[in-house]
Amino acid sequence: MTAEVFYDGDADLSIIQGKKVAVIGYGSQGHAHSLSLRDSGVEVVVGLQEGSKSRPKAEEQGLTVKTPAEASAWADVIMVLAPDTAQRKIYAESIEPNLTAGKALFFGHGLNIRFELIKPPADVTIAMVAPKGPGHLVRRQYVDGKGVPALIAIEQDPTGEGQALALSYAKAIGGTRAGVIKTTFKEETETDLFGEQAVLCGGASALVQTGFEVLTEAGYAPEIAYFECLHELKLIVDLMYEGGIARQRYSVSDTAEFGDYVSGPRVINAAVKEEMKAILADIQSGEFTRRLIADDDAGAPELKKFREEAAKHPIEITGAKLRGMMSWVDRPITETA
Numbered sequence: 001m002t003a004e005v006f007y008d009g010d011a012d013l014s015i016i017q018g019k020k021v022a023v024i025g026y027g028s029q030g031h032a033h034s035l036s037l038r039d040s041g042v043e044v045v046v047g048l049q050e051g052s053k054s055r056p057k058a059e060e061q062g063l064t065v066k067t068p069a070e071a072s073a074w075a076d077v078i079m080v081l082a083p084d085t086a087q088r089k090i091y092a093e094s095i096e097p098n099l100t101a102g103k104a105l106f107f108g109h110g111l112n113i114r115f116e117l118i119k120p121p122a123d124v125t126i127a128m129v130a131p132k133g134p135g136h137l138v139r140r141q142y143v144d145g146k147g148v149p150a151l152i153a154i155e156q157d158p159t160g161e162g163q164a165l166a167l168s169y170a171k172a173i174g175g176t177r178a179g180v181i182k183t184t185f186k187e188e189t190e191t192d193l194f195g196e197q198a199v200l201c202g203g204a205s206a207l208v209q210t211g212f213e214v215l216t217e218a219g220y221a222p223e224i225a226y227f228e229c230l231h232e233l234k235l236i237v238d239l240m241y242e243g244g245i246a247r248q249r250y251s252v253s254d255t256a257e258f259g260d261y262v263s264g265p266r267v268i269n270a271a272v273k274e275e276m277k278a279i280l281a282d283i284q285s286g287e288f289t290r291r292l293i294a295d296d297d298a299g300a301p302e303l304k305k306f307r308e309e310a311a312k313h314p315i316e317i318t319g320a321k322l323r324g325m326m327s328w329v330d331r332p333i334t335e336t337a
């Protein structure tokens, strides 16, 4: 089934301009939404805990900051953009007591609603506006007069105005400039988790590390292995991004293209596809989310161990040295005002 796509002409900016919007969190997505909403003429307050390290940043950028509870009490629309694992606690302590009938609760990702970690009352609109890109790109595109495509979803719509409100919000952060696609909380959550685990983050990281290990264990120089397995990946992904896999195959040498067809299916073989299906099944059943939340409840020991082990991988040592030779590569992530 073809997805429904909405553009600027389908969205009425005045709807969100007539609402008070609280954005809870001022990280990757939070800073982008808050600044672009404000620049689109929307009354915005950022919700952050007392002593939050994000507070000075938000205030320096001219935004009003209240506690999550104060911001939720003040707002008509509450957008939750804190980390997924923090959301259920923020909801219970600060949002739920201030969530009166007719308000709208928005999310940038559906995990907490899809897996019922948050169960809002029936008289509240529940919607999603999820840009399909990192927050810093979302903001940069908005500032440049462009936008990152976004998804919207309406889970609960007691007023019948949920879709118009979500589209209006998406317009205020630049989403309808690029195109907004309608989905559901279930579809967005399950596909987002699958994409980041099997392909974009988990799959790609493991592919790069394993390729690097095979070359260095065979005696090749780590510097050469780094260039071949990590550095050049950007060139290849940029080609895919611009013109699909076909443009990548057109642009590389015939030798590389032939090797792609011959060896690609040996790396990502039937067993890998079966494992991807098992990953999807764990996502759909809630097994992955149970593990994520149990780890967070225990103080994140698994996450901390994964991070420590990943930082020790030889590719990180080689990479840090090589990136030091490439002044144009090591660009810090900064908030774009």
Ligand SMILES: NC(=O)C1=CN([C@@H]2O[C@H](COP(=O)(O)OP(=O)(O)OC[C@H]3O[C@@H](n4cnc5c(N)ncnc54)[C@H](OP(=O)(O)O)[C@@H]3O)[C@@H](O)[C@H]2O)C=CC1
Pocket: 024, 025, 026, 027, 028, 029, 030, 047, 048, 049, 051, 052, 053, 054, 055, 068, 080, 081, 082, 083, 084, 086, 090, 108, 109, 130, 131, 133, 134, 135, 136
């Ligand atoms: N990262 C991305 O680009 C994308 C994210 N999303 C979704 O957007 C949402 C936000 O993700 P992301 O932007 O990565 O989040 P971040 O990890 O960048 O959020 C950090 C922000 O949340 C604040 N925060 C943490 N705990 C609390 C709390 N208890 N109360 C209030 N604020 C708190 C932090 O404050 P402090 O500075 O005090 O720690 C900081 O301002 C998630 O649902 C995510 O799945 C969707 C698409 C892409």
Ligand SMILES: CC[C@](O)(C(C)=O)C(=O)O
Pocket: 132, 133, 134, 192, 195, 196, 200, 201
């Ligand atoms: C790919 C990771 C992502 O899903 C994203 C930037 O879209 C995330 O959760 O950060």
Ligand SMILES: [Mg+2]
Pocket: 192, 196
């Ligand atoms: Mg994503």
Ligand SMILES: [Mg+2]
Pocket: 109, 192, 193, 196
């Ligand atoms: Mg994600």
